[in-house]
Amino acid sequence: MTNASMQPILKVLKQQRKASREKYADSAIEYVELKREGFLCTVQGRICPEHRVRSKAYSVCLIIDEVEEKILNGLCCFTGGCKHAVAVLMWVHRRSEDYAPTEVTSYWVKSD
DSSP: OOOHHHHHHHHHHHHHHTTSSSHHHHHHHHEEEEEETEEEEEEEEEEESSSSSSOOEEEEEEEEEEETEEEEEEEESSSOHHHHHHHHHHHHHHHHSSGGGGGGTTTOOOOO
16 A cells, blocks of 8 residues: 555554544533344434534444444434544443442442
């Protein structure tokens, strides 16, 4: 591959790396909803454009096989290398690592 032919690929990789940053995804996510059917989990979300913030939010849909732990499909209404789907995916991943409310000790519980 020539250097010129690598430029579009490198641009997409740079955008996707940027989208995986916690600051970007957490501030850009408008909402996320989850639907489980059998072993498939469909995650739909809306994400605010990074530069044209007054523009319409991008719709993102991820389909995940929870048994195989694989992403089957990632769709975004934006054409081209999509950093928005990556941002939603990383947001979901970070939420999956959060503690459940019942796992966190309440501050008002007195220790003996």
